[in-house]
Amino acid sequence: MERINVAVRARPLSQEDAKTSPWRISGNSISTTNNSSKFDFDRIFGEDCTTFQVYEARTQEIVSAAVRGFNGTVFAYGQTNSGKTYTMRGSEAEPGVIPLSVRDLFRTIQQDVDREFLLRMSYMEIYNEEINDLLAPEHRKLQIHESIERGIYVAGLREEIVASPEQVLHFMEFGESHRHIGETNMNLYSSRSHTIFRMIIESRDKNEDEDINNSCDAVRVSVLNLVDLAGSERAAKTGAEGVRLREGSHINKSLMTLGTVIKKLSEGVESQGGHVPYRDSKLTRILQPALGGNSNTAIICNITLAQIHADETKSTLQFASRALRVTNCARVNEILTDAALLKRQKKEIEELRAKLQDSHSEHWEEEILNLRNTLLQTELERERIALELEEEKKAQAEWEKRVQEQAKKIENLSSMVLYSTRDENRDHNKKGKRRDTWCPGKLPQEVFRELVMVLMFALGWICGVGDILKDAFLDLYGCNELCLKESLMCWHAEESFTVQSNASGVKPMKPKRDMGPLLPFEELVKEIDVALDDSCKQDEDVRSNDLEDCFLPAPSVLLHVTSRRKVPLPKKKSLPLVENELVEMQADYEDLLLKFETQRTMSEIQIDCLTRKLAEADLFWGEKSNDYSLYYANKGTINGDKNDSLRESEAILVIKRLQEQIKMLEMERSSSQQNLDSIVELATEQNISARNKFEELYEELLYAQEEARMAQEQLTSNESERITDGGNSDFVIKLSVEVQELMSEVQNSKKVVESVSSLVDEVSKSFSSLFDVFHVSTLNIP
Numbered sequence: 001m002e003r004i005n006v007a008v009r010a011r012p013l014s015q016e017d018a019k020t021s022p023w024r025i026s027g028n029s030i031s032t033t034n035n036s037s038k039f040d041f042d043r044i045f046g047e048d049c050t051t052f053q054v055y056e057a058r059t060q061e062i063v064s065a066a067v068r069g070f071n072g073t074v075f076a077y078g079q080t081n082s083g084k085t086y087t088m089r090g091s092e093a094e095p096g097v098i099p100l101s102v103r104d105l106f107r108t109i110q111q112d113v114d115r116e117f118l119l120r121m122s123y124m125e126i127y128n129e130e131i132n133d134l135l136a137p138e139h140r141k142l143q144i145h146e147s148i149e150r151g152i153y154v155a156g157l158r159e160e161i162v163a164s165p166e167q168v169l170h171f172m173e174f175g176e177s178h179r180h181i182g183e184t185n186m187n188l189y190s191s192r193s194h195t196i197f198r199m200i201i202e203s204r205d206k207n208e209d210e211d212i213n214n215s216c217d218a219v220r221v222s223v224l225n226l227v228d229l230a231g232s233e234r235a236a237k238t239g240a241e242g243v244r245l246r247e248g249s250h251i252n253k254s255l256m257t258l259g260t261v262i263k264k265l266s267e268g269v270e271s272q273g274g275h276v277p278y279r280d281s282k283l284t285r286i287l288q289p290a291l292g293g294n295s296n297t298a299i300i301c302n303i304t305l306a307q308i309h310a311d312e313t314k315s316t317l318q319f320a321s322r323a324l325r326v327t328n329c330a331r332v333n334e335i336l337t338d339a340a341l342l343k344r345q346k347k348e349i350e351e352l353r354a355k356l357q358d359s360h361s362e363h364w365e366e367e368i369l370n371l372r373n374t375l376l377q378t379e380l381e382r383e384r385i386a387l388e389l390e391e392e393k394k395a396q397a398e399w400e401k402r403v404q405e406q407a408k409k410i411e412n413l414s415s416m417v418l419y420s421t422r423d424e425n426r427d428h429n430k431k432g433k434r435r436d437t438w439c440p441g442k443l444p445q446e447v448f449r450e451l452v453m454v455l456m457f458a459l460g461w462i463c464g465v466g467d468i469l470k471d472a473f474l475d476l477y478g479c480n481e482l483c484l485k486e487s488l489m490c491w492h493a494e495e496s497f498t499v500q501s502n503a504s505g506v507k508p509m510k511p512k513r514d515m516g517p518l519l520p521f522e523e524l525v526k527e528i529d530v531a532l533d534d535s536c537k538q539d540e541d542v543r544s545n546d547l548e549d550c551f552l553p554a555p556s557v558l559l560h561v562t563s564r565r566k567v568p569l570p571k572k573k574s575l576p577l578v579e580n581e582l583v584e585m586q587a588d589y590e591d592l593l594l595k596f597e598t599q600r601t602m603s604e605i606q607i608d609c610l611t612r613k614l615a616e617a618d619l620f621w622g623e624k625s626n627d628y629s630l631y632y633a634n635k636g637t638i639n640g641d642k643n644d645s646l647r648e649s650e651a652i653l654v655i656k657r658l659q660e661q662i663k664m665l666e667m668e669r670s671s672s673q674q675n676l677d678s679i680v681e682l683a684t685e686q687n688i689s690a691r692n693k694f695e696e697l698y699e700e701l702l703y704a705q706e707e708a709r710m711a712q713e714q715l716t717s718n719e720s721e722r723i724t725d726g727g728n729s730d731f732v733i734k735l736s737v738e739v740q741e742l743m744s745e746v747q748n749s750k751k752v753v754e755s756v757s758s759l760v761d762e763v764s765k766s767f768s769s770l771f772d773v774f775h776v777s778t779l780n781i782p
């Protein structure tokens with residue numbers, strides 16, 4: 001965007017006018033002497049300035065830009081007799097802007113060796129709102145047209161190809177001779193029309209033929225308008241009457257329209273979508289591109305500083321001030337030759353086709369396949385987790401069953417021990433019938449209980465489950481742990497047994513027994529036999545002491561009552577049943593211990609596994625379930641005896657929760673599946689529609705290609721005509737429009753594909769996040 005350049009040129013004054021001038025110029029400012037008005041411009045040229053200086057200031061640059069392909073317009077504006085024609089056309093003594101521009105134009109072209117130029121010129125006037133061709137005087141009342149290719153143009157206006165400045169000036173002289181000039185009171189040679197001198201500059205790169213694919217095959221076409229406007233005038237001053245009055249009326253009217261257009265543009269009406277009355281006059285209509293359009297524009301406002309023309313000068317300065325606020329947007333005007341246009345369109349079609357193929361549905365099919373694979377993997381993962389959960393549940397049930405069986409066996413064994421002791425009591429009762437004892441019935445039971453306890457503990461110790469058997473025994477017989485330890489101490493004591501009886505003060509009778517490895521079951525049985533034998537002997541001793549009453553000694557004491565080993569006659573008579581039971585017990589115990597050990601190992605492994613998974617589940621559900629966290633946090637305070645049952649409860653609880661999780665995940669997965677199905681369906685529909693669109697576009701492209709080929713053939717045959725009159729331009733324009741439509745359709749299709757792509761991306765992201773949640777949840781499933 002560039003502002004219109006506005007310069008002011010004041011014509012020389014007579015000495016009298018200079019004395020009375022109300023204006024004062026200071027730099028680029030002009031003001032009235034009483035400071036009632038002040039204006040600033042890009043440049044103000046005083047009466048001493050030459051036309052060349054005016055030309056140099058801005059017009060020279062515009063001409064240079066025109067050679068490079070930018071449109072340019074320079075026009076002189078001002079009241080009549082202010083020096084517009086003097087500035088634009090000049091004289092032999094002082095050439096005006098037009099001849100200076102023409103010479104500069106050719107000079108610049110000659111310096112550009114890389115491009116070849118074709119220059120044409122036209123010269124027209126707008127007289128009484130009629131356009132006359134000054135190069136072809138017979139061409140009058142020409143009409144203004146507008147087309148995509150040429151923009152606004154005067155139809156039928158002659159354009160002479162020129163090759164030198166002299167040729168241009170010659171045609172210009174010819175045109176001037178047909179211009180309407182009339183005498184008024186103010187100007188002997190007053191311009192009665194607006195004249196527009198136009199140079200059309202075409203150029204193309206000289207290397208185009210060498211490199212046919214080079215983008216420089218475009219032709220630049222720029223227009224340079226140099227306009228000498230008729231001056232605004234007041235009939236009272238000019239004394240115009242009749243024809244002159246009518247001319248002045250048209251001049252003023254068109255200048256007023258120009259002023260209105262400049263005013264609207266300076267107010268930004270056009271940029272706000274408002275109406276700018278370009279069509280109200282032929283002048284503004286022809287100059288439309290130069291006013292707020294595609295052109296570098298400069299206005300030279302000619303003024304006179306005489307007192308008598310102060311109002312007109314002020315009006316001109318106001319117009320110039322408004323013009324300062326108008327901006328244009330000049331750009332290089334590149335057009336393509338028909339062949340180049342076809343070539344470029346072909347290239348664009350190839351690019352579009354490549355883009356279409358790039359965005360082919362294979363990509364989406366691949367995406368859908370990936371999504372389906374992901375879904376399948378998720379399904380497999382879910383099934384695997386469900387199977388693991390099922391196996392875990394089975395293992396848990398089996399473990400519970402084994403624990404129950406184990407408890408039942410322990411119970412059965414306990415009952416067997418009880419029955420055994422009962423039978424023993426019965427045997428002793430029988431014995432009691434034969435002889436008196438100090439404690440009939442009591443002693444064998446206690447002794448037997450002690451022995452069984454020791455036996456169980458020893459076996460348990462051997463098998464590594466002493467603690468469990470100890471607990472079972474303590475539960476069965478209600479002994480305290482101290483008692484059991486005492487027994488064990490005595491059983492394995494290194495020191496000689498000491499009789500602890502207060503009543504009899506029994507002395508040590510058994511020698512030291514060396515501390516050896518744990519006894520096998522047979523030796524334990526022997527020891528039991530010895531103990532029983534000793535107890536029987538003690539019975540006899542007690543009886544010999546005639547003790548009527550008895551006290552119940554501690555089992556451990558009774559075990560150590562005597563160390564004498566006698567012939568075990570009584571034992572053989574009293575303990576056959578016990579021996580059998582012991583054998584059975586041994587077998588049962590061994591079997592039980594084996595099973596128990598196996599189960600215990602399995603249980604420990606399962607418990608470890610469950611504990612680990614519970615810890616993971618705790619991590620996952622810790623935030624969601626405070627109750628469970630609290631429960632789990634308090635787990636450590638639970639007695640060791642109930643660890644297994646608690647862990648079992650925990651495992652059941654976790655399994656239930658995990659089952660709920662799985663149900664939720666299955667629901668989520670099902671909803672995800674539905675979403676995915678709908679998305680796949682949508683994507684498939686979009687894909688089909690994109691394919692259809694592609695096929696349609698492809699057919700249209702083929703059709704366009706065919707048309708292009710035909711056009712090329714036609715153009716080849718009419719190559720000579722094509723250069724001068726652009727006979728196929730309409731067809732090319734039509735083809736260009738069709739290609740534009742195709743491109744827009746392709747763009748639309750791309751947008752559809754992009755929208756589908758973004759939709760699939762979003763779904764993929766949501767599915768991915770859902771899968772992550774699912775995956776994290778499955779990590780917590782035992």
Ligand SMILES: Nc1ncnc2c1ncn2[C@@H]1O[C@H](COP(=O)(O)OP(=O)(O)OP(=O)(O)O)[C@@H](O)[C@H]1O
Binds near residue numbers: 011078080081191229
């Ligand atoms: N800067 C100047 N130096 C010398 N003479 C000038 C200058 N400007 C104008 N003149 C003289 O003033 C007279 C009027 O100038 P000119 O015809 O260019 O005015 P104009 O604005 O074109 O008038 P109109 O609008 O009536 O055609 C001419 O005789 C011209 O030589």
